Structures are given as C-alpha cells and as structure tokens.
Amino acid sequence: MREVTGNRRIIADHRSRGQPGRLSVAGATMCGSIGSARAGLPPRSPRRPTMAPGPRRRLTATDARRWLLNVRGGxxxxxxxxxxxxxxxxxxxDTGxxxxxxxxxxxxxxxxxxxxxxxxxxxxxxxxILWAARGNSGVILAQLIAGAAQEVVRGAAGDDAGGLDGSGLARALARADASAWQAVATPEQGTILSVSRAAADAAREAAAAGGELDEVVRRTFDAAQVALARTPDQLPALRTAHVVDAGAAGLVVALRHxxxxxxxxxxxAPGLLWLGTPADGGLPLPEVPGEGSTGEQARVGEDAGTEAAGPGESRGDDGAEGSVDTDEERDTTASRSTLEVxxxxxxxxxxxxKADRVVKRLRRRLADLGDSxxxxxxxxHWRVHVHVADAPTASRVTALCRKVGEVADVRTESLDGAHASRSEVALLVAASGVGLVEVLRTAGAKVVRSSPGRRAGIxxxxEAVLACGATRVVFLPGDGQLVLPAQEAARLVAQQGVWMQVVESRTLQGxxxxxxxxxxxxxxxxxARALTAAAxxxxxxxxxxxxxxxxVGTVGSREVxxxxxxxxxxxxxxxxxxxxGVELATVVLGEELDPAVGRAVESSLRLRRRGLEVQxxxxxxRAFPVLVGLE
Structure with a gap:
C-alpha cells in the first residue's frame, strides 16, 4: 500500500463519558446572618484545619493542577x-x-x-477542560480556568519554579474574568459572571494593599460568597424561586478549593448554609441582605423545594447566563428556546x-439565531454554546460555525430534559462500537446494540422500541440483514399502540x-422521509x-x-x-484500528476533493475496520 500521510487534527475524537453515580445531599440548616465589614466584605472567616500543606507564598503550575483535581471532587x-x-x-x-x-x-x-x-x-x-466543556456554566468555568492558566504559565519556569504571588494571582483572576465576560454574547448580572467579577475585584484590591498570596485568596473567596448571596436580588427568576444562581455557586466551590x-x-464562616460538611464538598451560602433584598435566605439543595439530581442524571441543558433584559423577555425567551447546541x-x-474580530462577529450572528x-x-480553538428554538435553527448554527472554521463534536440536546412529557417521536438506530454509539446518542438517537455475528433479535x-417511551418510533437498521426482523418488530409493537417506521438504511454510513x-x-x-433520503x-x-x-473491500454492494x-x-x-460534488466525508474506524489510519484516509480524501470536510x-x-461515507 502506498503510504498516505496527514498531520491534520482528527476533528471528532469521541470518547465515552463516564457517568458518576448519584450522591445524597445532607440536610441543610439555616444559620444566622453575616454582618458586613469594610469594603462590603464579611468578617474574616474562621478556618478549618486540613491535612493540606501550610500557606504557600507562590502558586505554581503543579499547585494549579492539584487545585483542579480538588475542584473535580468538590x-x-x-x-x-x-x-x-x-x-x-x-x-x-443539570448545571452541577x-x-x-x-x-x-x-x-x-x-x-x-x-x-x-x-x-x-x-x-x-x-x-x-475547555474542549470538554458542557453547558453554559461549564463553558464559562472552562474559560475562567483557561484564563487563569495563561497567567500561571507566565509566572512559572519550565521546572515549575516561580509561580504566582498575591499580585500574580490577582492578575490571573482578572485575566480569567475578562475571558469569561468576553465569551458571553450578552452578559447577565446575577450569574457566574457576577461572582467572577467580584472575586477578581477583591483580589486586585487585596494585592494592591500589599496582601500575600494567602490574604489575596481568602479575600477573593469571601467576596465571591457575598456576590453569590446577592444573585437573587439581581435576577427575578432566582428571587422568585428563593435560590442562588447554580453556576455562580459552582464557581464558589472552585474558589473554596x-x-x-x-x-x-x-x-x-459564621452564618453559612452548608450542604454536607466541608470535608465532603459542602457548599457555603452566606445570608447577606442587601439593598432591595427580599429578606429571605436564598437556598440551595433540599430546602429549595426541588429534588436534587445526581451527576449524570442530566435533565437537559445547563442553566446559567442568558441574553435577556426584562422579566417579560426572560419568559418569552425561555419558552422560545427548546434546544441546546x-x-x-x-x-x-x-x-x-485575527481571532478576536472573527469570534466577535460570530457571537453577534449567533445571538441573532438564539440566546445564552x-x-x-x-x-x-473555540467552543460554542447557544440555545435555539428548533432543529432547523440548530442546523443554521452549525452551518454558520463551519463558515469560520472546522466544526467537530457537535451536540444538540433538548432543553426539556426530564421535565418533558412522554415523547411523541423517537429515533432508534442499530449500531455497535463505543465511539460510534456515543456519536449517535449525542445526536439524539436511542441505540440498540447490533453487529454482524451478534445482530439484535426481534x-x-x-424491547428497545418500547424503551424509547414514545408513541411513534423511526428505526434505522443500518444493516440489510436487520430490515426484515425490524419489520416484524414493527408489527408486534403496533399491538401495544406504538407506531414504528423502518427506514431501509442498509449501511452504518447511511x-x-x-x-x-x-x-x-x-x-x-x-x-422518516428525510432520513430515507439522507441514507x-x-x-x-x-x-x-x-x-x-x-x-474484503467494498464500494456500495460491489467487492473491489x-x-x-x-x-x-x-x-x-x-x-x-x-x-x-461531495461536501462531507465520515470515516469510522474499528475499535482496534490505529488512529493513524484515520488521518491517512482523511489526507487521501482531501487530496482528491479540495475543501472536503472530514469527520x-x-x-x-470490530467487524468493519474502516467505514467511509460520502455525502
């Protein structure tokens, strides 16, 4: 075989994501209020001894990595x-x-x-972390981490000497805050951005006063708590629900660590509302009544009157920053947006x-299509998040992003989540292979495992059709040998009141x-007609x-x-x-095949068709080491 090389990045590296188990939350209790101190900050918080090392004069890159590992646990x-x-x-x-x-x-x-x-x-x-970002608050948290990392790198030498002192940490938080605010098309007060700005401002003031690293980071955390407690006064939706902003609370968890x-x-701190204990990641929420406060403590967790969902029990999209300005607009925007892209x-x-200019224009055009x-x-490298009204608009978002660069890892999910009623229509596909199954699920399909040598039976x-929980199911077999069994399954589920349409897609590429x-x-x-045409x-x-x-190598039904x-x-x-006339190529590599083969195929196809998008x-x-589909 003539060697074909290519050094372009694989644009869709899909890995199965582990789902952590559901965790219980300790009951929350109310404590007294916190009095304000100079600069609007609460009194210095008493500190709980830990097993961690003592105060550091500088934050190194290795320390930053240790911090992120602890943030994950928190x-x-x-x-x-x-x-x-x-x-x-x-x-x-599903913000958390x-x-x-x-x-x-x-x-x-x-x-x-x-x-x-x-x-x-x-x-x-x-x-x-940026490329793994999920949901609005996940993207913003990743942007904050990326901004801080840039400053850490500037302050550290190759052998991890140097690092950040108090002033350096203040610069890192300022850079992170600026990056996060710039990432959002229409920033909103009362969200994670408010806490980010308060933390950055407090760090700057503490550093300007000559504070060492420990003083700066403590003042940063104290200010973040106050800003979190004030989020209900900034967003009517939070005030009505008597809760603080979820994304902002997540940032407080990160700053605690x-x-x-x-x-x-x-x-x-005195007067904190803890969920769990400090040792197991409890979340501090101080009561800080401010001007215009309802006088009621904002709550998190069980006292909020909402059953908590564990990690991995996602109920839809992330709740965080939006692009609305009035109560009426918030209501209409929430009802208008049904999908997250x-x-x-x-x-x-x-x-x-000229990335700043390109991205600024992209944000503006995306804001015309949706919100958040x-x-x-x-x-x-950029990560895009937007809420849109319908599937055609979601497609326009993807098309718009393709005009500025190569698009990968596209995920479109319903915002209805577990609060939605029984689904009317579901898409079921037959497939195997961890990576391919993940791609199909991400695109909104239910998957029944089936492959040559282990095809799904009637x-x-x-069982798979009924498990979809829908009254109407469209099925893509992706295998000519599965069409007849699927048609028989359709007859059987019809007896239980479920309509099933079998689309005769006879290949996985289709x-x-x-x-x-x-x-x-x-x-x-x-x-079903659209799926048939596409396949x-x-x-x-x-x-x-x-x-x-x-x-054996085949093209269509012909052996070559x-x-x-x-x-x-x-x-x-x-x-x-x-x-x-081909615009898009999808290459699926078998589970045991060297990824270099995918890069070689991508390079070969691009040589034959200039401008071709390859995923x-x-x-x-495993039965198919290589699958190639051209559209």
Whole structure:
C-alpha cells in the first residue's frame, strides 16, 4: 500500500463519558446572618484545619493542577445541590452535572503531566477542560480556568519554579474574568459572571494593599460568597424561586478549593448554609441582605423545594447566563428556546491571527439565531454554546460555525430534559462500537446494540422500541440483514399502540448521514422521509473483516479488493469512491484500528476533493475496520 500521510487534527475524537453515580445531599440548616465589614466584605472567616500543606507564598503550575483535581471532587459532591437550584435561564437541573463533567472529562483526556515542562502541561490541561466543556456554566468555568492558566504559565519556569504571588494571582483572576465576560454574547448580572467579577475585584484590591498570596485568596473567596448571596436580588427568576444562581455557586466551590490549595485551610464562616460538611464538598451560602433584598435566605439543595439530581442524571441543558433584559423577555425567551447546541470549531491559521474580530462577529450572528450564546477559547480553538428554538435553527448554527472554521463534536440536546412529557417521536438506530454509539446518542438517537455475528433479535428490537417511551418510533437498521426482523418488530409493537417506521438504511454510513438530519420536532412520517433520503444519498465504502481471516473491500454492494489486512485493500476502496460534488466525508474506524489510519484516509480524501470536510470517528464496530461515507 502506498503510504498516505496527514498531520491534520482528527476533528471528532469521541470518547465515552463516564457517568458518576448519584450522591445524597445532607440536610441543610439555616444559620444566622453575616454582618458586613469594610469594603462590603464579611468578617474574616474562621478556618478549618486540613491535612493540606501550610500557606504557600507562590502558586505554581503543579499547585494549579492539584487545585483542579480538588475542584473535580468538590463539584462531584456538590453537583446534586447545584442541579437542584438550576432555574435560569432554563429550569432543567443539570448545571452541577455539566460543571463536574467539564472538569472531570478535561482531566481524564488531558495529555500526561510532564513535570519537566509544566508550561505545556498546564496549558494542555486547560485546553482539554475547555474542549470538554458542557453547558453554559461549564463553558464559562472552562474559560475562567483557561484564563487563569495563561497567567500561571507566565509566572512559572519550565521546572515549575516561580509561580504566582498575591499580585500574580490577582492578575490571573482578572485575566480569567475578562475571558469569561468576553465569551458571553450578552452578559447577565446575577450569574457566574457576577461572582467572577467580584472575586477578581477583591483580589486586585487585596494585592494592591500589599496582601500575600494567602490574604489575596481568602479575600477573593469571601467576596465571591457575598456576590453569590446577592444573585437573587439581581435576577427575578432566582428571587422568585428563593435560590442562588447554580453556576455562580459552582464557581464558589472552585474558589473554596483554591483557598485550600494556597493556605492549607478549609474556609468556614459564621452564618453559612452548608450542604454536607466541608470535608465532603459542602457548599457555603452566606445570608447577606442587601439593598432591595427580599429578606429571605436564598437556598440551595433540599430546602429549595426541588429534588436534587445526581451527576449524570442530566435533565437537559445547563442553566446559567442568558441574553435577556426584562422579566417579560426572560419568559418569552425561555419558552422560545427548546434546544441546546454545543460544538467545537477550529479556525484556519490565517483567521486565528485575527481571532478576536472573527469570534466577535460570530457571537453577534449567533445571538441573532438564539440566546445564552457563549463562544469561549483562544487562538484557533473555540467552543460554542447557544440555545435555539428548533432543529432547523440548530442546523443554521452549525452551518454558520463551519463558515469560520472546522466544526467537530457537535451536540444538540433538548432543553426539556426530564421535565418533558412522554415523547411523541423517537429515533432508534442499530449500531455497535463505543465511539460510534456515543456519536449517535449525542445526536439524539436511542441505540440498540447490533453487529454482524451478534445482530439484535426481534425480541430485543421490540424491547428497545418500547424503551424509547414514545408513541411513534423511526428505526434505522443500518444493516440489510436487520430490515426484515425490524419489520416484524414493527408489527408486534403496533399491538401495544406504538407506531414504528423502518427506514431501509442498509449501511452504518447511511445511518450516520441520516441521524445528522434528524429533526425531533418534525412529523414522524416527514422525518422518516428525510432520513430515507439522507441514507440513500450516501456513497459507501468499507473494509470488512472476514470470519476466516483477511479482509474484503467494498464500494456500495460491489467487492473491489481482497487481502490479508486493511493496508492491502483500503487504497482500492478509496480510489473507487466518487468524490465529485461531495461536501462531507465520515470515516469510522474499528475499535482496534490505529488512529493513524484515520488521518491517512482523511489526507487521501482531501487530496482528491479540495475543501472536503472530514469527520473521523474512532471506536466503530470490530467487524468493519474502516467505514467511509460520502455525502
């Protein structure tokens, strides 16, 4: 096989995300109020001794990594309480889960830590967290971390010497705050941004007064608590629900662990409302009545009158910052937005040199399509989050982002979450392979496991259809051998009042293409016709493993080559695939195949079709080492 090389980044590296288990939340009790002190801050909080080292004079890159590891634990434990008070802009109850998964996934997918090059290590860690960001508050938290990481890198030498003193930490928080505010198209007071600004301002004032690192970080945390307690006075939705902003509370959790990292002490204050104990990630919420206060303590968790959901029990989108200005507009915006779109975009080198201008224009145009717009990142790599009214508008968001760069990791989810009534229409697909299944689920499909040699039976199909919880189900078999069993399953579920339409997609490539045009809001028959058209318009190539050893290459239903391994037949498959008029290629690699093969296929296809968008999915079915679909 002629070697084909390519050094372009795989634009869709899908990994299965671990789902943490549900955790209980200790009952919350009310304590007395906090009196204000000079500069509007509460009295110095008594500190709870911990097992952590004593106060540090400087925060190094290694310290920053330790802080993020602790933030992950804190957010995991606080997630149920944060989810329970998620009411703005959409009461879907998954802010805590999204913030936890942002940090957790970022840490798990980051490059290995290199103590000899902490510059690259902390930068890579921050970038991984940004690319793992979920939901509005997750994106903003990731932007805050990325902004702070840039300042940490500036203050640290390659061997982790140096680091940040009190003034350096103040600069880091200021950079992080500026990055977060710039990422949001229409910043809103009473959200995570308010706490970020208060923390940055307090850090600057403490540093200007000559405060050491421990003094700066304590004042930062104290100010963040006060700002959090005031969020109900800034957002009517929070005041009505008697809760604080969930995203802002998540940031307070992160800052609490920054105090622990820098001082070796776990902060407590008189008059705090704790969920759980300080040792297990309890969340402090001071009562700080201010001008215009309702006089009632804002609550989190069980006292908020909402059952908390554990991490991984997402009820929809993240609740955080919105782009509305009046109570009436908030109500109409909440009812208008039904879908969350999150994606990553990579700018070309030329555009990256003027990224600020490009991204500013992108934010403005996205704000015309929806609300809760966040575009966060740096250089070439950016993460986009927006709430939109319907599936066609979600498609316009993706198309708009494709005009400025390469798009990857697109996720469209309903904002209705668990609060929605029984679904009317569901999409069910048959597939296997961890990576491919994750892609299909992310796109909104339910998945029944099936593959050559282990195809789903009629009973399994019936169970999968009924498990969708919908009255109408559209099914994509992606396998010619599964069409007839599916038709029989349709007859059986009809006896239980469920309408099932079998779309005769006979390849997995056709399934992937069809899922991309799935519109959950469309009429079932109309959706089925659209899926049929998309699946039928795909040019398919495949390398299939033979039971007795060896592989066979096919294009459509035609065999084009046989050989001992993928290298023997893949060039013939690619050469036979038509690329004229093709705009998008999807390459699915089998679970055990070297990712370098995907890069080689991508390079080969781009050489044949200039401007072709290529998406590579790792972790496909073992029976097919390589699947290629052209649209």
């Amino acid at each position: 957010l995991r434990r606080a997630a149920p309480a944060l989810d329970a008070v998620n009411v703005f802009p959409v009461a879907d109850g 889960t999204n913030m936890f998964l942002t940090v957790d996934t970022g840490l798990r997918t980051a490059p290995a830590w290199d103590a000899q090059d902490v510059h690259a290590s902390i930068d890579g860690l921050a970038r991984s 920054l105090v622990v990292t820098c001082t070796g002490e776990d902060p407590q 999150v994606l990553s975009t990579t700018l070309p080198e030329a555009a990256a040199r 717009v966040v575009v966060a990142g740096a250089g070439r 009973g399994e199909l019936v 399934t992937v293409a069809a899922v991309a045009v799935w519109d959950p809001a469309a009429d079932a028959e109309k959706a 039928g318009a795909t040019h398919d190539g495949a390398v299939r493993a033979l039971p007795g050893g060896g592989v 080559a046989r050989g001992e391994d993928v290298a023997d037949v893949l060039p013939d498959v690619l050469a036979e695939l038509p690329t004229r 590579v999915v790792e972790g496909g079915p």
